[in-house]
Amino acid sequence: MRFFFVSLFLAFGLIWAQAAVFDGQAYVPVADWARANGLHCAWLKRGDELVATNRTTRLVFDVDSHYVGINGVQVALSFPVANQHGVVMVAQFDLEAAIRPLLYPSRYVKPTTIQTICLDPGHGGRDAGNQVSWHFEKVYTLALAAELRDQLRRAGFDVIMTRSKDTYVELPDRPALANRRNADLFVSLHFNATPVGKNEVEGPQTYCITPMGASSTDAQGEGSNHGPTAANRHEDESLLLAYQIQKSLVGTLGADDRGVRRARFAVLRDARMPAILIEGGYMTNPYEGKKIYSAGYRRELAQAIVKGILAYQRLTAAAPPSVSSPSKGHPAKARPKSSAQYPLPGE
Numbered sequence: 001m002r003f004f005f006v007s008l009f010l011a012f013g014l015i016w017a018q019a020a021v022f023d024g025q026a027y028v029p030v031a032d033w034a035r036a037n038g039l040h041c042a043w044l045k046r047g048d049e050l051v052a053t054n055r056t057t058r059l060v061f062d063v064d065s066h067y068v069g070i071n072g073v074q075v076a077l078s079f080p081v082a083n084q085h086g087v088v089m090v091a092q093f094d095l096e097a098a099i100r101p102l103l104y105p106s107r108y109v110k111p112t113t114i115q116t117i118c119l120d121p122g123h124g125g126r127d128a129g130n131q132v133s134w135h136f137e138k139v140y141t142l143a144l145a146a147e148l149r150d151q152l153r154r155a156g157f158d159v160i161m162t163r164s165k166d167t168y169v170e171l172p173d174r175p176a177l178a179n180r181r182n183a184d185l186f187v188s189l190h191f192n193a194t195p196v197g198k199n200e201v202e203g204p205q206t207y208c209i210t211p212m213g214a215s216s217t218d219a220q221g222e223g224s225n226h227g228p229t230a231a232n233r234h235e236d237e238s239l240l241l242a243y244q245i246q247k248s249l250v251g252t253l254g255a256d257d258r259g260v261r262r263a264r265f266a267v268l269r270d271a272r273m274p275a276i277l278i279e280g281g282y283m284t285n286p287y288e289g290k291k292i293y294s295a296g297y298r299r300e301l302a303q304a305i306v307k308g309i310l311a312y313q314r315l316t317a318a319a320p321p322s323v324s325s326p327s328k329g330h331p332a333k334a335r336p337k338s339s340a341q342y343p344l345p346g347e
């Protein structure tokens with residue numbers, strides 16, 4: 001581990017900032033970045049927890065954390081928040097790949113009409129998924145998908161499913177169906193389990209594709225040399241969709257927030273449209289498990305997911321006319337520039 005200081009200009013040379021390179025990653029002081037973006041910084045806990053706010057946005061940075069709190073939702077970072085001599089630093093990479101798309105959605109979302117949604121009930125057939133006593137994950141992912149399908153159809157969407165029965169479907173065949181049918185969104189549904197902390201660990205989490213050059217949230221630093229996947233073309237849109245859904249799940253259900261996370265899951269990486277995977281809660285938690293097994297709670301879960309999809313749909317409709325090529329998607333690193341600021345989605 002080594003730190004050395006360099007200097008650079010942020011924001012048109014108006015602000016002189018100290019930056020650091022840490023294990024090959026450029027870090028910038030949160031306070032300087034925040035000032036350049038019209039946010040006010042204050043300590044929540046001196047030396048440990050910094051908050052950056054404006055009228056519509058509240059970002060919370062915890063030193064050493066791999067997450068940033070964005071308006072009450074935990075969003076995974078690719079590199080931890082650092083503290084260098086009392087200055088809280090964030091990786092430039094995460095500003096670009098995790099924070100800016102959520103702060104300025106209209107710069108990152110292509111204006112599109114969302115008509116067809118592909119639902120992917122996890123597991124099926126000989127793959128039961130998680131098993132807790134006599135409860136199989138594959139049963140509840142299908143039940144949730146059926147409920148969600150009905151609600152989405154009532155909201156005016158076309159819905160296709162990767163399976164509608166207890167059948168085994170290979171992982172690559174799931175996004176392949178969405179690609180073949182030109183689905184506008186791909187939503188994979190799962191329920192979680194943990195071998196330890198069964199009574200404590202609960203709540204939903206929502207995954208989207210890992211940015212190029214980074215390791216996945218649960219990968220302990222592995223896989224950062226992974227090449228681009230098809231899903232990286234919709235990296236920012238998938239992040240926005242995951243954020244809107246996680247925000248709705250946590251807000252609507254009052255559940256623990258286990259965050260927006262990044263993974264190169266087989267069902268995500270080949271998708272040629274915004275694609276996410278929802279872990280709808282923990283079957284191993286006695287309290288949450290019981291809820292997952294009840295139709296009433298799955299109805300609420302589906303309602304929260306619909307609400308998140310509708311919030312994302314509003315972002316795509318609000319986006320300015322595209323000036324890029326008419327093909328679907330854009331290279332993951334093509335980041336449109338605009339000087340206008342927009343409030344955080346959902347505000």
Ligand SMILES: [Zn+2]
Binds near residue numbers: 122123130137191
């Ligand atoms: Zn699963």
